[in-house]
Amino acid sequence: MSRLGNSSEEAAQGAGTTLWRNARLATLSPDMAGLGIVGNGVLAVRGGRIAYAGAADGLPSHFPRDASEVDCEGRWITPALIDCHTHLVYGGDRALEFEMRLAGASYEEIARAGGGIISSVKATNGLSEDALVEQALPRLDTLLSEGVSTVEIKSGYGLNVEAELKMLRAARRLADLRPVRIVTSWLAAHAVPPEYKGRSAAYLDDVVLPGLEAASEQGLVDAVDGFCENIAFSVDEMRTVFDKAKELGLPMKLHAEQLSNLGGARLAASCGALSADHLEYLDEEGAKAMAEAGTVAVLLPGAFYTLREKQAPPVAALRETGAHIAIATDSNPGTSPLTSLLLTMNMSATLFGLTVEECLAGTTREAARALGLLAETGTLEAGKSADFAIWNIERPAELVYRIGFNPLHSRVFKGQQVSA
Ligand code: DI6
Numbered sequence: 001m002s003r004l005g006n007s008s009e010e011a012a013q014g015a016g017t018t019l020w021r022n023a024r025l026a027t028l029s030p031d032m033a034g035l036g037i038v039g040n041g042v043l044a045v046r047g048g049r050i051a052y053a054g055a056a057d058g059l060p061s062h063f064p065r066d067a068s069e070v071d072c073e074g075r076w077i078t079p080a081l082i083d084c085h086t087h088l089v090y091g092g093d094r095a096l097e098f099e100m101r102l103a104g105a106s107y108e109e110i111a112r113a114g115g116g117i118i119s120s121v122k123a124t125n126g127l128s129e130d131a132l133v134e135q136a137l138p139r140l141d142t143l144l145s146e147g148v149s150t151v152e153i154k155s156g157y158g159l160n161v162e163a164e165l166k167m168l169r170a171a172r173r174l175a176d177l178r179p180v181r182i183v184t185s186w187l188a189a190h191a192v193p194p195e196y197k198g199r200s201a202a203y204l205d206d207v208v209l210p211g212l213e214a215a216s217e218q219g220l221v222d223a224v225d226g227f228c229e230n231i232a233f234s235v236d237e238m239r240t241v242f243d244k245a246k247e248l249g250l251p252m253k254l255h256a257e258q259l260s261n262l263g264g265a266r267l268a269a270s271c272g273a274l275s276a277d278h279l280e281y282l283d284e285e286g287a288k289a290m291a292e293a294g295t296v297a298v299l300l301p302g303a304f305y306t307l308r309e310k311q312a313p314p315v316a317a318l319r320e321t322g323a324h325i326a327i328a329t330d331s332n333p334g335t336s337p338l339t340s341l342l343l344t345m346n347m348s349a350t351l352f353g354l355t356v357e358e359c360l361a362g363t364t365r366e367a368a369r370a371l372g373l374l375a376e377t378g379t380l381e382a383g384k385s386a387d388f389a390i391w392n393i394e395r396p397a398e399l400v401y402r403i404g405f406n407p408l409h410s411r412v413f414k415g416q417q418v419s420a
């Protein structure tokens with residue numbers, strides 16, 4: 001009787017199963033060594049979720065014979081890529097500033113002269129929500145074309161309550177227009193707008209804190225971020241913002257130690273933040289604090305490259321302390337006009353010395369961890385959302401090694417093949 005009972009239950013579970021067969025898997029499972037490679041692998045997908053990920057000869061016999069099958073012809077499958085730090089929604093561009101920097105001006109000089117972030121604020125605030133969506137879509141599409149299925153997007157180019165909320169609404173709308181998971185962050189503490197020059201405390205009180213409450217009430221925000229830097233906000237100011245985040249039950253993250261060492265990473269770790277990002281000037285103590293707190297180190301080589309920084313993040317210290325390392329585009333109009341996570345991997349290897357394994361983990365499992373989404377996506381493991389990328393490659397290192405070449409065969413999001 002129990003046999004009958006079991007088999008009918010199993011048959012019901014098996015309804016609508018698809019088997020992705022004849023694939024080489026890089027599961028990125030934390031329970032497996034390295035990339036978690038399975039030579040002759042199968043992914044079973046049911047109800048948009050992974051029901052089985054592993055060796056073909058280990059596929060449990062209860063998977064139905066009538067499941068539909070996709071022959072992957074030996075291609076590699078990785079978890080779908082995740083861009084865990086972007087400023088994808090903004091107006092205009094900063095090509096002029098790029099030319100100024102080529103002529104010798106520094107990023108800080110341009111920022112202090114009212115250019116930089118503030119010029120993108122003007123361009124962003126001049127656009128409607130619809131126009132912001134329209135300008136962000138081609139950038140999003142470029143990311144998705146490389147197998148990305150989850151994108152974090154920050155506010156931070158509005159710098160008044162309504163404009164910051166508008167940015168987050170635009171970010172949310174992108175998920176209605178494309179097959180992608182969008183995660184939003186409140187980054188009103190990105191720059192002090194000119195009307196609050198020298199009065200950053202008032203800006204926090206008038207805009208950052210009440211705006212965050214409004215964003216939270218309206219369900220527009222998934223995490224709270226800030227730019228902790230001499231040209232932006234101090235550690236004490238960010239502590240005030242994080243106190244509000246805690247009050248609202250929102251996770252935290254921080255742009256820290258990008259241009260100098262203010263101790264932002266230690267603040268992030270002490271608050272149990274999901275991640276601290278950039279980190280070129282991180283010291284050993286900060287790395288240790290992050291490792292102990294489980295705060296992910298998100299490295300952003302696009303900004304390092306664009307600003308022609310000389311000091312690379314302390315990768316050796318991060319490894320020694322056992323900190324988790326993710327990488328992301330930091331896609332933004334000023335310091336990282338980059339919409340390629342494949343190129344980001346290449347830059348992370350060439351500029352920061354990350355291994356292939358660290359680059360791939362950094363754009364999948366560790367990026368998911370940096371967004372608090374590890375239970376949902378980021379590895380090929382049973383129970384997670386069926387988000388994966390199928391590649392025309394012979395070995396995973398090709399994803400890191402090539403420059404300006406996209407070997408994506410197709411992308412599957414929540415179990416649906418979404419691009420050919
Ligand atoms: N750090 C960055 O690299 C970007 N924002 C931040 O906090 C720069 C944003 C910009 O220049 O527009």
Ligand code: FE
Nearest residue numbers: 085087255330
């Ligand atoms: Fe950033």
